[in-house]
Amino acid sequence: MIQAKGIHKSFKENRVLNGVDVHFNRGQANLIIGSSGSGKTVFLKTILGLHQPDQGQIIYDGEVLSEMSKQRAKKLRQEIGMLFQGGALFDSMTVAQNIRFPLEMFSELTAHQMDERVKFVMNRVRLEGADSKFPSEISGGMQKRVSIARAISMSPKYLFCDEPNSGLDPETAIVIDQLIHEITHEFDMTTIVNTHDMNSVLEIGDHVIFMKGGHKVWEGNSSEVLKSTNEDVEEYVFRSKLFKQVRQALR
Numbered sequence: 001m002i003q004a005k006g007i008h009k010s011f012k013e014n015r016v017l018n019g020v021d022v023h024f025n026r027g028q029a030n031l032i033i034g035s036s037g038s039g040k041t042v043f044l045k046t047i048l049g050l051h052q053p054d055q056g057q058i059i060y061d062g063e064v065l066s067e068m069s070k071q072r073a074k075k076l077r078q079e080i081g082m083l084f085q086g087g088a089l090f091d092s093m094t095v096a097q098n099i100r101f102p103l104e105m106f107s108e109l110t111a112h113q114m115d116e117r118v119k120f121v122m123n124r125v126r127l128e129g130a131d132s133k134f135p136s137e138i139s140g141g142m143q144k145r146v147s148i149a150r151a152i153s154m155s156p157k158y159l160f161c162d163e164p165n166s167g168l169d170p171e172t173a174i175v176i177d178q179l180i181h182e183i184t185h186e187f188d189m190t191t192i193v194n195t196h197d198m199n200s201v202l203e204i205g206d207h208v209i210f211m212k213g214g215h216k217v218w219e220g221n222s223s224e225v226l227k228s229t230n231e232d233v234e235e236y237v238f239r240s241k242l243f244k245q246v247r248q249a250l251r
């Protein structure tokens with residue numbers, strides 16, 4: 001479980017986070033939604049320790065991030081899998097080399113154990129046979145799966161995804177969402193996903209947090225989001241519903 005307690009963060013005059021309190025549960029896909037500029041990425045980076053909060057605390061399973069020793073913080077980094085926008089694969093490395101990279105960097109595994117681990121995560125994300133392909137030779141959806149395989153190669157306790165569906169068609173986006181959801185439950189990870197995608201909210205939102213103006217204005221689960229009477233949530237959901245109706249009408 002990750003806890004954010006009274007998080008404030010400003011960039012000069014721009015108050016981006018205004019006292020955010022959230023519990024991110026273990027074994028659940030915790031989705032952060034909210035319009036562009038509402039502070040989702042800044043929040044995720046603050047949880048990661050890439051931004052220092054002006055006030056407040058981030059607590060990983062009872063341990064306060066800002067009070068950890070350098071050594072402990074370094075170890076924590078290795079317990080975190082990350083999936084950032086664009087995927088950030090190494091173009092000059094094959095799929096298998098990309099997935100193996102964190103193991104080479106951080107694990108104490110033998111070469112054979114690394115081979116086994118790479119094989120296991122590749123199978124888990126259904127990438128069998130793509131070992132020697134380069135990122136430029138595979139589809140966007142496959143690249144995303146490589147990123148997921150790389151993110152889980154070190155068996156992380158925490159998985160952070162910032163807009164994992166960006167640039168994907170809706171069908172592929174659902175496959176990626178479901179994969180994130182499945183591995184979260186299977187490996188009992190504390191997963192945090194920033195998203196704009198209403199489909200993701202409805203499909204995999206075990207716990208949904210709605211951000212606006214640097215505050216958490218609503219939280220609930222995927223079925224509660226449709227019934228919410230919170231004005232901001234209604235507006236967000238209704239907009240997406242309208243979008244769906246237009247799409248339906250065009251078919």
Ligand SMILES: Nc1ncnc2c1ncn2[C@@H]1O[C@H](COP(=O)(O)OP(=O)(O)OP(=O)(O)O)[C@@H](O)[C@H]1O
Pocket residue numbers: 011014016034035036037038039040041042043196
């Ligand atoms: N490093 C930075 N320095 C200064 N301002 C920043 C920095 N990073 C983000 N901001 C500001 O913080 C605000 C929130 O940005 P953030 O990227 O967190 O929004 P978001 O909710 O992730 O939006 P999107 O949905 O478009 O990804 C914006 O006003 C942005 O300009």
Ligand SMILES: [Mg+2]
Pocket residue numbers: 040041042162194
């Ligand atoms: Mg963002």
